Amino acid sequence: MAGNAAAAASCAAGYLIGSVPFGLIVGKAVGGLDVRDFGSGNMGTANVLRTVGARAGAITFALDVAKGAAAIGLARAWGADPTTQAAAGLAACVGHSWPVFARFRGGKAVATAFGGLLLVSPEAAAWATVGGIGALALSRTMSVGSLTATATATLGAALESRREHDPVPVVFTALVSALVVVRHAPNIRRIVRGKEPQLSMRLWGSRH
Secondary structure, eight states: OOHHHHHHHHHHHHHHHHHOOHHHHHIIIIISSOGGGSTTSSOSHHHHHHHTOHHHHHHHHHHHHHHHHHHHHHHHHTTOOHHHHHHHHHHHHHHHHSOGGGTTOOOOOHHHHHHHHHHHOHHHHHHHHHHHHHHHHHHOOHHHHHHHHHHHHHHHHHHHHHHHTOSHHHHHHHHHHHHHHHHTHHHHHHHHHTOOOOOOSSSTTOOO
């Protein structure tokens, strides 16, 4: 597969892969509930963790990371160029945020973006990991960790793109980071007001 066909197929497949609502599936399988009816109202890792428990949150995170990596991996297998591969990863993030299989009520795309980043720019993914975990440990606030991860990932990607004379890492990272920030708009407003909830030191809201 080549050219425009590869681009169209890769982006369409990426969106559909991203639309698989793993948080919703895990929440119903483990907790017997729709996680979107609780907490923040989305199906991402943080809400699954708070609503159903740590094990379900970890499973959701792993599966959502796999979506971002799978979208890019499939595009690569179809012979798509690096730009199209990145576009497929971005499409997966859009699918996760507005999933066709879950009435367009999705998550905030952090884990799916990270999965894409692992293939587009492992260097930026490492920056995201260090920044995100560090901010989460200091703040005990999931949204602060996620937003810091996007910032450090973008910085790492920018350094890589400058060194390698390749715009794909920084463009991809900047776009998925912008999506993550938009999806975190309510969290950002709560952070500013000092009302964003922190994670407890227990199994963070485990119901089971």
